Amino acid sequence: MTSCLRQSESITPLAPIKTLAELQREAMMETALKASGNIDLTSASKASLEVNQADPTLFYLNLKYKVNSIDAYDTFNLSNSFEQVGNSLLKTLAKVFLKIIGSKTIDIGSVEIPIPDLNMDLTIVKSIQVKRIFLTLDKTSGDFSFIKTLKIKNTSGNTLLDYKKTNNKCQMDCLDFTIIDGNIFEMIKDTQVLKIDPIITLSSFPDSDRLLLNGEIDLQIGLKLPF
16 A cells, blocks of 8 residues: 555646746737738847837837848848848948949939838737847948948938947947937838938048948837737
C-alpha cells in the first residue's frame, strides 16, 4: 500500500501554457495583420504592441523597418501595407538625393513616388505616425557633410521632417531627422502618389556622383479593436 501511495501521474499538455496577457497580445497582433491585409511582416521589420492605457479598445503597432542600398526606382516587392508605407518614405528621400547629385542644383522641386494600393482596413487603422527616420551612406559614398539644412514639407506647406548640420551627432555619417509633424495617415490613405517638397541648402556639392543610402524608419500605427 505504501508503494501505491508513492505513485504519481503527470499530464503533458498538448500545447505550451500561455498567460491571458500573452493570448491577448496574440489576438491584437492578428488584428494588426488583418488591418494590413493579413500579410506577415518580412525579416526587414521588427514589431511590438503597445496598449493605450486610457482606452483599452486602442493599441499601437510599433514597427521598425530597415532597408539597405535604397534604389528609388526599384519596384515594390512587399505585401504588408505598413512595410510599403515605410518603403515609400525611404525611397522618396532617396529620390531627393538622386536629384541633388544629378542636377547639381538646390531648387530640386517637388518629389513624388508611387504608392501601391494599400490593402489597409480603415475601420481598424486609425493613425500612422512617423516616429523616426534615420539615413546612412554606404562607406564608398562619403558622408553627409555637404548638407547644411534639409526640410521636408507636404503639399500643404507643413514641415514634416527637419535636419540641421549643426545638430548632427554622428560625425556626418548619418541623417537623423527631427520629426515636426509625423502624422502621415491623411497623406497616404486616399492617394496613389506620395508627394513632398524638400527645401535644402548645401555647404558644397557631394564629391561622389553615386550615393548609396541605407535607411531605417520607425512607424507607430494606431489600431481600433473591432470587438
